[in-house]
Amino acid sequence: MNSVSIVGVGLIGGSFALALREAGFEGRIIGVSSQPAIDAALALGVIDETLPLAEAAAVSDLIYLAQPIERILQTLGAIDALVRPGTLITDAGSTKVAIVTRAAGAVHRGRFIGGHPMAGKESRGVEQADADLFRGRPYILTGRAPELESWIERIGARLVVMTAEEHDRLVAVTSHLPQLISTALASVIGAQPDAAKVAGPAAVDLTRLALSPYEIWRDIFATNADSVDSAMGAFIAKLEELRSSLRSPEMEHAFEEATTAAKALRR
Amino acid sequence: MNSVSIVGVGLIGGSFALALREAGFEGRIIGVSSQPAIDAALALGVIDETLPLAEAAAVSDLIYLAQPIERILQTLGAIDALVRPGTLITDAGSTKVAIVTRAAGAVHRGRFIGGHPMAGKESRGVEQADADLFRGRPYILTGRAPELESWIERIGARLVVMTAEEHDRLVAVTSHLPQLISTALASVIGAQPDAAKVAGPAAVDLTRLALSPYEIWRDIFATNADSVDSAMGAFIAKLEELRSSLRSPEMEHAFEEATTAAKALRR
Numbered sequence: 152m153n154s155v156s157i158v159g160v161g162l163i164g165g166s167f168a169l170a171l172r173e174a175g176f177e178g179r180i181i182g183v184s185s186q187p188a189i190d191a192a193l194a195l196g197v198i199d200e201t202l203p204l205a206e207a208a209a210v211s212d213l214i215y216l217a218q219p220i221e222r223i224l225q226t227l228g229a230i231d232a233l234v235r236p237g238t239l240i241t242d243a244g245s246t247k248v249a250i251v252t253r254a255a256g257a258v259h260r261g262r263f264i265g266g267h268p269m270a271g272k273e274s275r276g277v278e279q280a281d282a283d284l285f286r287g288r289p290y291i292l293t294g295r296a297p298e299l300e301s302w303i304e305r306i307g308a309r310l311v312v313m314t315a316e317e318h319d320r321l322v323a324v325t326s327h328l329p330q331l332i333s334t335a336l337a338s339v340i341g342a343q344p345d346a347a348k349v350a351g352p353a354a355v356d357l358t359r360l361a362l363s364p365y366e367i368w369r370d371i372f373a374t375n376a377d378s379v380d381s382a383m384g385a386f387i388a389k390l391e392e393l394r395s396s397l398r399s400p401e402m403e404h405a406f407e408e409a410t411t412a413a414k415a416l417r418r
Numbered sequence: 419m420n421s422v423s424i425v426g427v428g429l430i431g432g433s434f435a436l437a438l439r440e441a442g443f444e445g446r447i448i449g450v451s452s453q454p455a456i457d458a459a460l461a462l463g464v465i466d467e468t469l470p471l472a473e474a475a476a477v478s479d480l481i482y483l484a485q486p487i488e489r490i491l492q493t494l495g496a497i498d499a500l501v502r503p504g505t506l507i508t509d510a511g512s513t514k515v516a517i518v519t520r521a522a523g524a525v526h527r528g529r530f531i532g533g534h535p536m537a538g539k540e541s542r543g544v545e546q547a548d549a550d551l552f553r554g555r556p557y558i559l560t561g562r563a564p565e566l567e568s569w570i571e572r573i574g575a576r577l578v579v580m581t582a583e584e585h586d587r588l589v590a591v592t593s594h595l596p597q598l599i600s601t602a603l604a605s606v607i608g609a610q611p612d613a614a615k616v617a618g619p620a621a622v623d624l625t626r627l628a629l630s631p632y633e634i635w636r637d638i639f640a641t642n643a644d645s646v647d648s649a650m651g652a653f654i655a656k657l658e659e660l661r662s663s664l665r666s667p668e669m670e671h672a673f674e675e676a677t678t679a680a681k682a683l684r685r
Contacts, residue, residue, distance in 0.1 A: 269616055269617070269618035270618065271618070271619075288618060289615060289616050289617070289618065291616060311615050311616060313612070313615075313616075317612070318616065320610075321610060321612060321613050321615070321616045322616055324606060324607055324610050324613055325607055325610075325613050325616055325617045325618065325620070325621040326616075326618060326620050326621065328603070328606070329603065329620040329621055329623075329624045330620065331657065331660050331661075332599055332603060332624065332657070333624070333676075333680075334660065334672060334673060334676040335653060335656040335657045335660055335676070336595070336596065336599060336653065337676035337677070337679040337680040337683070338656050338672065338675055338676045338679055339591060339595070339649070339652050339653050339656055340591055340592060340679055340683065341675065341676070341678065341679025341680075341682065341683075342652070342679075343587075343588060343591050343592075345580070345584070345588055346588050346591055346592050346683075347682055347683050347685070348556060348578050348580075348588070349536055349556050349558060349578060349580075349585065349588045349589055349592055349593075350536070350556070350592045350683050351536035351537065351538070351555065351556065351592065351593060352538075353592070353593050353596040353597065353627055354592040354593065354596055354683060355683060355684065356596075356623060356624075356626065356627075357596045357599065357600070357623075357624060357627075358676075358679070358680040358683055359623065359680070360620055360623075360624075361673075361676040361677060361679070361680035362677055362680050362681070363673075363677075364673075364677075365669065365670045365673035365674070368669075368673065369669070369670070372664045372665065372669065373665060376664040376665050379664055380661060380664060382606070383657060383660075383661045384661075385606050385609070386602060386603065386606045386657075387654055387657060387658070387661075389602040389605050389606055390598065390599070390602045390650060390653075390654060391654070393598050393601065393602055393650075394598075394647060394650045394651075394654075397639045397643040397646055397647060398639065398640060398643050402632065402635075402636070402639065403632045403636070405601060405605065406601060406628075406630075406631075406632035406635065407632070408605055408608065409600075409601040409602070409604035409605045409608070409625075409628040410604070410628055410629055410630075410631075411608065412604040412605055412607055412608025412609075412625070412628070413600075413604040413608075413625040413626070413628035413629050414629070415608060415614055416604070416607065416608075416613075416614050416617050416621060416622060416625055417622065418614070
């Protein structure tokens with residue numbers, strides 16, 4: 152792998168570039184992004200150079216799509232004609248079924264493997280890029296690609312291979328549901344004028360995700376609505392079960408079950 | 419105020435003792451608790467001495483009940499006969515209506531003011547006691563008591579005075595609801611065998627409260643079930659609203675509303 156193009160040089164794309172370099176990648180790192188992002192990325196040394204997408208695609212061994220989901224879907228419709236045969240294309244979008252489905256119909260000269268690093272920050276932009284962003288975090292791939300897998304391991308991430316369908320069903324529960332829970336809780340607390348007077352660490356921690364900007368979530372909900380709907384249904388059913396157990400010894404069993412699950416998440 | 423009895427020398431009672439001392443209290447601090455707690459508290463210098471409840475009550479200007487809620491209710495039934503007329507009695511229980519109601523019927527020689535410091539740790543016991551536990555945190559009182567208020571301010575807490583009813587209604591939303599949300603989310607995640615493989619920081623943060631032991635929650639739910647039920651109802655209604663907006667531009671408004679509320683909590 153001698154040359155990599157990062158398409159969308161923000162927090163994730165920029166962090167992947169920095170992580171590759173820190174892990175010993177010695178080839179070219181080409182950025183394809185908006186002019187302000189390119190200017191910042193060049194100034195910070197995150198990328199080596201910039202090219203238009205067509206020229207970058209023609210000289211790259213790996214093309215890393217780190218755009219918003221809707222932009223990834225658009226890029227997939229255009230990029231196959233631009234790459235050399237066999238070029239590996241991957242992405243970092245937060246849902247996988249829509250992207251993998253689009254790639255199956257659009258990518259024939261290149262090889263597409265969907266990806267999703269489970270990492271992020273509250274702030275966005277290449278200025279926040281961090282070579283250690285992926286360290287210790289799951290990095291999901293929707294298929295096998297040995298040259299990409301070895302770099303994922305070298306940047307310190309935990310490689311997980313699963314289907315796009317399984318990914319979307321699981322992240323609906325572990326990521327999209329928590330976001331909606333935090334948003335709903337912040338609204339309910341906000342509807343009580345004096346709640347802030349008594350709010351302790353529990354309320355502050357559980358409303359942190361509610362600070363996330365909607366623009367990254369629009370595409371996630373649009374491309375994973377069925378799984379998110381199911382996850383919300385299961386969660387509401389569990390809450391109703393707890394609600395009916397407030398005065399019952401059943402609640403102790405529910406706490407034990409939840410503690411076991413919360414500990415398992417931390418192993 | 420020359421002498422204070424701490425009844426129940428655990429995390430909260432022990433921290434109040436340490437905080438008083440650090441804030442310049444020079445009188446006696448008497449501990450009333452189980453033998454292991456007393457042994458640890460004496461060894462750590464958290465209390466000066468120990469006495470049986472009857473003797474401690476008879477010599478104290480302030481009696482600080484930091485037991486579990488059910489034990490506070492029991493102590494309130496016994497303590498009034500033991501105190502000197504006018505002795506100030508307060509508590510640190512997590513719900514207030516049941517305790518204030520019991521005190522109204524049982525405390526006549528003494529003066530009772532309910533209290534609730536919005537502070538805690540994941541680990542319990544006097545070994546975890548910390549003079550700075552209350553610093554910057556809300557400390558609710560259900561009435562006025564100038565000598566207690568001045569110490570609450572001197573230990574660095576933010577004094578908030580409200581009725582027991584208002585307290586219980588608000589903490590149902592800011593504390594008891596977050597606990598049940600975390601418990602329910604951990605259960606739903608735990609029901610997906612491979613969820614831990616893809617869990618990122620959102621899932622880990624939102625299931626932290628699910629590690630809390632049930633024993634402190636049993637009494638809270640038993641004494642605040644109606645307000646908790648209402649809070650859960652409002653939260654489920656908001657979640658159902660979001661669920662029906664997954665593909666709709668309404669979601670953007672919901673995110674903006676929640677972000678505003680989450681920011682207000684942090685001011």
